[in-house]
Amino acid sequence: MFDFGSALARAHAHAPFLSRALDRMPDLQALLAAGDVEQALAQARGAGDGIDDTAVALRRERAALSLVIAIGDLAGAFPLTRVVTELSAFADRSLDAAISAAIRRRTPDADPAGFTAIALGKHGAQELNYSSDIDPILLYDPEVLPRRDRDDPAEAAQRVARALMEIMSAVTSEGYVFRVDLRLRPASEVSPLALPFEAAITHYESSALAWERAAYIRARASSGDIAAGQAFLDTIRPFVWRRSLDFGAIAEIGRLTTRIRDHYSAGQAIGPGYDLKRGRGGIREVEFFAQTHQLIHGGRNPALRLRGTRASLDALADAGIIGTEDAAIMGQSYDRLRTLEHRLQMVADQQTHSLPTDAQALDSVAQLDGLADGAELVAELSAISETVGRHFDTLIATYAPAGAVIVESTPLALELGALGFAQADSLAERIAAWEGGQYRCLRSAEAREAFARIRPQLLRALAEAPDPDRALLRWEQLLAGLPSAINVFRLLDARPGLLAVVMRLLAHAPVLADELARRSDLLDTLIDRSAFDLPGNVSEIAAELSRGEAGDDYQRLLDNVRLRVGEMRFALGVQLIEGPTGTGGGDPLEVAAALSRVAEAAIDVLSRAAIEEFTLNHGVVAESDLAILGLGRLGGAALTHASDLDLVFLFSGDHAAESDGRRPLGATLYFNRLAQRVIAALSVPTAAGALFEVDTRLRPSGAQGPISVSLESFERYQCEDAWTWEHMALCRARPLFGTPSDREALSAIIARVQDRDRDVGKLRSEVLEMRATMAEHKPPKGPLDVKLARGGLVDLEFMVHFLQLRDHVAHTPDLGQAAQLLEVQGLLPNGARAAHDLMTRLLVVVRLVAPDGMYPPEASRGIVARSCGLESWDALLEALHQARLCVALAWGQVFDIELEIEG
Numbered sequence: 001m002f003d004f005g006s007a008l009a010r011a012h013a014h015a016p017f018l019s020r021a022l023d024r025m026p027d028l029q030a031l032l033a034a035g036d037v038e039q040a041l042a043q044a045r046g047a048g049d050g051i052d053d054t055a056v057a058l059r060r061e062r063a064a065l066s067l068v069i070a071i072g073d074l075a076g077a078f079p080l081t082r083v084v085t086e087l088s089a090f091a092d093r094s095l096d097a098a099i100s101a102a103i104r105r106r107t108p109d110a111d112p113a114g115f116t117a118i119a120l121g122k123h124g125a126q127e128l129n130y131s132s133d134i135d136p137i138l139l140y141d142p143e144v145l146p147r148r149d150r151d152d153p154a155e156a157a158q159r160v161a162r163a164l165m166e167i168m169s170a171v172t173s174e175g176y177v178f179r180v181d182l183r184l185r186p187a188s189e190v191s192p193l194a195l196p197f198e199a200a201i202t203h204y205e206s207s208a209l210a211w212e213r214a215a216y217i218r219a220r221a222s223s224g225d226i227a228a229g230q231a232f233l234d235t236i237r238p239f240v241w242r243r244s245l246d247f248g249a250i251a252e253i254g255r256l257t258t259r260i261r262d263h264y265s266a267g268q269a270i271g272p273g274y275d276l277k278r279g280r281g282g283i284r285e286v287e288f289f290a291q292t293h294q295l296i297h298g299g300r301n302p303a304l305r306l307r308g309t310r311a312s313l314d315a316l317a318d319a320g321i322i323g324t325e326d327a328a329i330m331g332q333s334y335d336r337l338r339t340l341e342h343r344l345q346m347v348a349d350q351q352t353h354s355l356p357t358d359a360q361a362l363d364s365v366a367q368l369d370g371l372a373d374g375a376e377l378v379a380e381l382s383a384i385s386e387t388v389g390r391h392f393d394t395l396i397a398t399y400a401p402a403g404a405v406i407v408e409s410t411p412l413a414l415e416l417g418a419l420g421f422a423q424a425d426s427l428a429e430r431i432a433a434w435e436g437g438q439y440r441c442l443r444s445a446e447a448r449e450a451f452a453r454i455r456p457q458l459l460r461a462l463a464e465a466p467d468p469d470r471a472l473l474r475w476e477q478l479l480a481g482l483p484s485a486i487n488v489f490r491l492l493d494a495r496p497g498l499l500a501v502v503m504r505l506l507a508h509a510p511v512l513a514d515e516l517a518r519r520s521d522l523l524d525t526l527i528d529r530s531a532f533d534l535p536g537n538v539s540e541i542a543a544e545l546s547r548g549e550a551g552d553d554y555q556r557l558l559d560n561v562r563l564r565v566g567e568m569r570f571a572l573g574v575q576l577i578e579g580p581t582g583t584g585g586g587d588p589l590e591v592a593a594a595l596s597r598v599a600e601a602a603i604d605v606l607s608r609a610a611i612e613e614f615t616l617n618h619g620v621v622a623e624s625d626l627a628i629l630g631l632g633r634l635g636g637a638a639l640t641h642a643s644d645l646d647l648v649f650l651f652s653g654d655h656a657a658e659s660d661g662r663r664p665l666g667a668t669l670y671f672n673r674l675a676q677r678v679i680a681a682l683s684v685p686t687a688a689g690a691l692f693e694v695d696t697r698l699r700p701s702g703a704q705g706p707i708s709v710s711l712e713s714f715e716r717y718q719c720e721d722a723w724t725w726e727h728m729a730l731c732r733a734r735p736l737f738g739t740p741s742d743r744e745a746l747s748a749i750i751a752r753v754q755d756r757d758r759d760v761g762k763l764r765s766e767v768l769e770m771r772a773t774m775a776e777h778k779p780p781k782g783p784l785d786v787k788l789a790r791g792g793l794v795d796l797e798f799m800v801h802f803l804q805l806r807d808h809v810a811h812t813p814d815l816g817q818a819a820q821l822l823e824v825q826g827l828l829p830n831g832a833r834a835a836h837d838l839m840t841r842l843l844v845v846v847r848l849v850a851p852d853g854m855y856p857p858e859a860s861r862g863i864v865a866r867s868c869g870l871e872s873w874d875a876l877l878e879a880l881h882q883a884r885l886c887v888a889l890a891w892g893q894v895f896d897i898e899l900e901i902e903g
Contacts, residue, residue, distance in 0.1 A: 004035050006370075007074035014368035017349040021067040028067055037072045041086075044068045054101040055167045058094050059174035065090055070130065070346050073339075074368070080335050081310075083342065088126040091119070091134050094168060094177050095223035102163035106156070107146040114144030115160055115194070116229035119222035120184055120215050125307040129338065131345035131352075133179040137186075137219075138164070138194040141228060154192065161193035179351070184215060197232050204236045216240040217291050217298070218307040241299040270382040272362055272374075276341050277353035281385030283341065285392040286334040289313075292395055293321055300524070302547055309334055330391060333384045340381070343369045355381075419463040427472075431455075434479065441485035450489035457496055461503040467859040474506035474513045481517030488520045491527075498526055504577060508860040511641060511848045512573045515566070519689070525567045532575055532586075534594045535568055541601035554613045558681060561602055562691050568598045573641055573848050576867055588844035588867055589816075589837060595639040599692065600736050603628060603645070606681040607737050614674050619661025621670055624653025627711070627738030627746055628678070631698050635732040635813045638840060640847040644693040645682065648700075648733075649675035649708035652742045668706065675708040698729050711742070715749045719756070724766040727753055728801040732813045755808045767802045768895060771795070782853030784846045786839040791884030791891075791901045793839050796832070799887075799894045803827050816840065828890050835883035841868045842880065 008029070011018035022029045031040035044064035048057030069086055072078035078086075100112040118137040122128050138161050142153035145160070161182075168177045182193055186203040195203075204212070217240065221229025268280050277283045290312040298304040301319055306312045310331045317327035343365055344352050355378070356362045362374030371377050412431060416424035435451065437443050442451060458475075465471040482488065492499045502523070505512045516522055535541050545561050552560070572594055575586035611626065632646035633639050651671040659670050683694045697703055700717040709717070718726070730750050735743035771794070780788040787793045793815075800818050804810055810821035820833040845867045850856040856864060861873035870876045884901050891899040 002035065002037075002075045002077040004032055004037070004071065004075045004077075007071050007076075008033060010074060010368050010370070011071060011346075014364045015070075015346045015348075018067060018070055018346055021063060025064060025067060028064060032068065032071045032075075037068065037075070037077045040068045041065075041072070054097050055170070055172070055177075056174055058097060058167070058177045059172065062090065062094070062177050063175060066130070066349070070342075073342060074346075074370075080339055084122070084127040084129070084338070087128040087130065087132070088123060091123050091128055091178055092222045095119075095134070095136065095164070098164045098167040098177075099160065099224040101167060102160040103146055105163055106148060106151070106159060110146030113146065113225050114141040114228065115157065116140070116197075116221060116225045116232070117223040118229055118233070119220045121218060123222065124218035124220040125309065126220075127308060127338075129345060130342040131349050133181045133351060135181045135184045136222070137184060137200070138182065139197050139200055139229065139232060140194050141197055141225075144225075144228075154196075157194040157196075158192050165193070184212075186212075197228065201232065201235055204239045208239065213240055213242075214288075214291050214295065217294055217305075220307060241302075241305060270385055271378055272355055272357045272359070274378075274381060274385075275354045276337050276344070276381070279385065281387065281389030281392070283334065283337045283353075285388055286330050286337070289330060289388075289392050289395055290316065296527075297321055326391060329387060333388050336380075336384060337388075340365075340369065340377070416459065419459055421463060421468070434476075439476075439479040439482075439485075441479055441482040444486075447484070447486045447489070450486050450493070453493045454489050454499065457492070457499050458503075461500050464500075465503050465507045465859075467507050467857050470857060470859075471503050471507035474510070475503075477513065478506065478517045478520075482520055485520070488523065491523055495527060498523065501526060501574070501578060505574065508856075508863055509573060509577050509848045511851060512570060512577070515570055515573075519566065522567060522570045525571045526574060532571075532578065534572075534575075534590055535597060538597050538601045538604065541568070541597055542604045545601055545605045554609060555686065557609050558606070558686050561605055562686060562689050565598055565602050565691060566689060569595065569641060572598075576845055576848060577863060586867065588841040589638070592633075592638040592640060592840065592844050595641070595643070596634060596637040599634060599639060599645060600630070602691065603630075603647075603678075603682065603736055607678050610677040610681045611674065614677050615661065617661055617663045618665050618670060618673075619659045621651075621653060621657050621659045621667045624651055624657060624667055624671070625739050625742055626651055626671060626674055626678070626708075627742045628736050629733050629746060630736040631729050631733045633732075634736075635734040636815050637734070637813070638815070638844075640844045642847045642851065644695045646695050646698050647679075647736075648696065648698055648714075649678070650711055650714050650738075650742075650746065651708055652711050652739075652745070655710045655713070668708075668710075671708040672706050679707075698726070711745055711749065714746075715752075718749065718753045722753075724763060724805075725770050727805060728767070728798070730754065731801045731804050731811075731818075732797075732815065734813045751811065754805060754811055758805060760806055763802065763806060764895065767798055768897070771798050780853065782850075783855060784842065784850055785853035786842050786846075786880070789884070789902075790899055791887040793836070793843065795891060795899065796836055796839075796887050799828065799890055802894065827894075829886060829893060831883075831886040832890055835886040838868060838879055838883045842876075 008022070011022065013019075028040050028043065031037070031043065044067070045061065047064040048059075048061040051057035051060065065086065069078060069083055073080075073083050095117045099115055099117065103110060103112045103115060116139045118124075118139060120135045120137065122132060123134045123136070128134070138157075140153075140157040140160070142157075145153060145157055147153060147156035165180055165182075168180045170176065182188065185191060185193075185195060186200060186208070204216075216233075216236070219233060219240075221227075221233060268275070270279075275282060287309050290309050293316050294304050294306075294312055297316075297319070304312065304315050304319060304321075306315055313322070313327040313331045313334075316322045317324045341353055344355070346368065347365065355374075356365060359374060362377070366372070366374045366377040369377070371380075413424045413428040416427050421427050434442055435448055442448055462468050462471055462475070479485065492502065502516070505516065535544075545564050546557075548557060548560055572586075572591045576588060576591055578586065607626065607628065627650045629635075629648040629650060630646065631648065633643045634645050634647075649671070651667065653667065655667050657667045659665050659667070665673065679694050679696070682692050683690070685691075696707055699705055699707065700709055700714060700722070718730070730753055733750055735746045738746070774788075774794065775790070778788055780792070783789075785792070796819065797815060800810070800815060800822060803822055804818065807827065809825060809827070810818040812818050812821070816833055816836045819828060819836045822828040823830060823832045842864070845864050846853065846856070849860050849864055855861070858873075861876075865871065865873050865876040868876055868879075870879055881901075888899040888901050891897065
């Protein structure tokens with residue numbers, strides 16, 4: 001039960017402001033004494049009804065609400081969330097009423113429009129405290145704001161702003177509504193009280209400071225023209241939520257906290273005078289704890305873009321960014337600090353956050369809360385402050401850059417010589433040229449300062465690289481490709497271990513190095529160990545790729561998928577180079593399977609999006625759906641970083657039907673155009689870059705046939721007209737997209753084709769002829785081209801498919817699994833599966849390390865060997881030779897023809 005009697009008694013005894021309010025409003029006191037708090041609240045909300053003067057009406061409502069909310073709080077009837085929500089809702093209503101009244105002072109008959117209040121801080125988060133300021137940004141549209149004909153739009157907007165301030169903040173005999181602080185507006189020292197939307201957008205897109213980003217985490221269009229305010233927030237969303245991490249902004253939060261602690265030094269010690277808001281372990285540190293994590297991760301995870309502090313902590317825990325226990329501790333501490341803050345403010349309706357220094361006054365605050373005395377209150381705050389302060393100190397130590405710029409005491413050439421560089425003098429000149437303006441990204445003083453912070457670690461990492469010259473050249477390529485490098489340098493400064501990873505990528509993985517040069521934000525994916533976790537199943541990846549903001553359009557979805565797929569592919573490549581210990585060892589077979597899941601998820605998400613977009617104009621074809629078949633390495637779920645997507649597009653239903661949209665199409669044309677739309681979604685570069693290369697040449701009739709055919713036509717073609725190589729391709733086919741019934745039907749078609757009776761002699765001669773033709777026209781690129789070299793993966797694949805079609809066995813698109821099944825049945829010699837696995841591992845790795853198929857630099861060979869499960873390069877070459885001999889032995893066993901192995 002709620003104790004309203006005790007609440008009223010404590011209010012009379014310890015809170016003069018509440019005591020006077022109770023005496024002035026006996027009707028409300030009677031309702032509260034009877035425990036009818038909801039009726040009292042309803043009556044308080046109507047306290048200004050019937051009063052024409054907006055300023056007076058709002059002050060009456062505010063006085064009544066303050067009383068009812070306070071007593072409901074003290075009685076335990078209103079939890080903290082209810083208290084702050086009611087206060088914030090009143091602030092919204094007040095601002096809205098003040099804007100309307102201010103506009104109608106000069107244009108009485110106009111509908112208020114074109115003027116918006118953007119709520120920031122606790123108001124934006126709907127967490128206002130009991131006696132809080134509000135900090136809105138006032139914006140207007142010069143074309144829409146009502147004004148007299150002779151009025152200048154800018155002057156009209158300032159009149160509205162000044163009138164609003166008077167209505168809200170002037171202290172009269174009725175009191176005030178809210179203190180309004182406009183100092184958070186752009187360039188507040190020189191700018192007018194209200195800004196045009198376009199001017200504000202320009203500011204936030206070009207010259208806003210780091211603290212302004214943090215402020216807009218909790219921004220909300222609260223009053224006035226809400227739609228225009230929301231459109232403004234949508235426009236500046238990329239400013240607030242950046243996909244690439246801004247460690248400069250995070251460092252600024254750390255510096256701001258230090259300045260606050262220093263400035264309010266008298267309020268840091270727990271005891272009388274302690275500042276609950278700004279003190280160590282206080283309210284602001286909980287808020288900054290949540291907001292810093294949101295700044296770091298919110299650009300990449302829209303689920304973290306919440307305004308409320310408790311909700312943000314819970315979301316961070318759900319995302320695995322902070323511990324569940326940490327979120328609970330910080331959240332409970334925050335709630336208690338905010339409740340005690342309210343007790344301080346109830347005493348005299350003052351915006352104070354500090355404990356009284358007078359012992360009697362401190363006891364009174366504690367007793368208002370229901371505690372015995374001030375000593376009990378201080379003891380509780382001491383435990384809370386220590387817990388919160390310890391968590392926040394850890395946060396700043398984790399994310400803030402590592403310290404001041406190191407001032408060199410020796411010339412750069414001597415430093416390089418000490419690190420072991422042979423050509424120290426020429427290298428010193430080369431590095432000096434970087435800083436002298438050779439690269440655009442290092443031309444600003446801020447960029448050079450950021451680079452100076454990491455230069456000692458960079459030079460050490462270069463010196464320790466297996467191939468320093470190669471790493472140095474790639475580093476310069478990275479610099480050349482960066483339009484701005486400040487954030488990259490700050491990230492590397494904040495994560496010294498990451499710099500060593502980057503150096504290994506530059507030294508060993510040219511494909512990943514090129515990706516980094518194009519997209520430096522890929523480094524963000526490596527800030528924690530989760531980058532080395534394999535992605536989940538296709539459904540989980542698809543959910544991740546689909547994640548976005550409400551209202552995102554088709555183009556934004558395409559961009560998001562490209563960015564996220566690029567990040568996932570990059571992280572999987574890093575796993576191959578780094579492995580669990582930074583020396584190679586991420587299993588390439590697992591990486592290949594993961595790359596396939598990523599591709600399949602992208603196909604699913606983009607196909608659904610393309611269908612939704614396509615149906616807007618063309619409707620749907622009744623009882624017909626798109627289906628997509630994957631072949632080759634995608635069908636076998638073993639992609640490399642260089643793999644194309646081999647796709648066949650099909651559709652179910654009647655090919656003679658017609659769609660029902662405003663621009664109807666016949667079914668065949670409909671699904672051919674839809675297939676082209678899906679291909680474009682998968683392959684056409686957008687502002688976020690390219691995604692996949694799509695190859696549709698394996699469709700019926702090849703490049704001469706339509707892109708999409710009906711399931712019925714597909715089966716007829718495969719049974720009547722297809723070549724043997726097309727049936728071999730079906731051995732690695734897998735339905736990837738479509739309704740469950742269509743996928744089942746497609747699998748059944750494939751099974752019927754595979755199990756049909758064949759002329760074994762003809763099948764053998766055609767398989768051998770195809771392999772001979774391929775060997776003539778597509779020779780191996782180099783000694784590590786384990787795909788095309790004789791005794792390599794293509795030879796193994798031809799044998800497996802021949803046996804699958806001849807004997808109607810081992811029907812699985814997974815080539816390794818099929819080889820194992822054939823080995824168990826005695827159709828392939830022992831070791832065939834092991835040969836497949838070794839060569840596939842090698843293929844996946846060399847696509848990153850030696851994409852030309854030649855031997856990689858000596859320094860990189862150990863990584864390749866360990867990724868393939870072997871201790872040395874020599875051991876790898878010997879194992880590869882034995883694997884190819886095994887394939888040659890199998891070739892002789894299957895085809896009764898000797899296969900010569902070179903090397």
